[in-house]
Structures are given as structure tokens and as C-alpha cells.
Amino acid sequence: xxxxxxxxxxxxxxxxxxxxxxxxxxxxxxxxxxxxxxxxxxxxxxxxxxxxxxxxxxxxxxxxxxxxxxxxxxxxx
Numbered sequence: 001x002x003x004x005x006x007x008x009x010x011x012x013x014x015x016x017x018x019x020x021x022x023x024x025x026x027x028x029x030x031x032x033x034x035x036x037x038x039x040x041x042x043x044x045x046x047x048x049x050x051x052x053x054x055x056x057x058x059x060x061x062x063x064x065x066x067x068x069x070x071x072x073x074x075x076x077x
Contacts (some may be wrong), residue, residue: 015025031038049055 026030031041
């Protein structure tokens with residue numbers, strides 16, 4: 001098993017290569033889907049948007065864009 005120093009050096013080199021390629025690290029937080037409250041919050045947000053005209057239009061647009069992407073690239077989600 002590699003030592004902590006060896007692992008840290010490997011991570012540092014990887015970060016240096018990425019920075020040299022023009023990338024930068026961007027940390028961000030996401031919801032923890034393992035929490036019991038996640039499903040409750042998701043349902044509340046869904047119900048808040050249900051029947052909203054703007055949400056319906058956005059959903060239609062997403063579906064149209066996705067459909068075009070799949071046809072052009074042959075890819076799937």
C-alpha cells in the first residue's frame with residue numbers, strides 16, 4: 001500500500017497536469033441522496049412545480065433537445 005506521502009505526491013502531480021492543461025478545481029456541494037429527508041424534499045419540490053407552465057415548457061424543451069442529441073450522436077443517457 002502506498003504511503004501517505006506517495007499518494008499526496010501523486011495527487012499533486014495529477015493536479016499540476018490538469019492545471020497545465022488549462023483546468024482548475026471547482027469544489028461544489030450536492031444533496032446527499034442517502035438522507036431520509038432527500039425523498040421528502042424532492043417530492044415537495046416536484047409538487048411545487050407540478051402544473052407550472054414555465055416548468056412544462058422547460059421540460060418540453062429538454063425533451064426536444066435530448067431527442068435531437070440522441071439522433072445526432074447515437075448516444076443515450
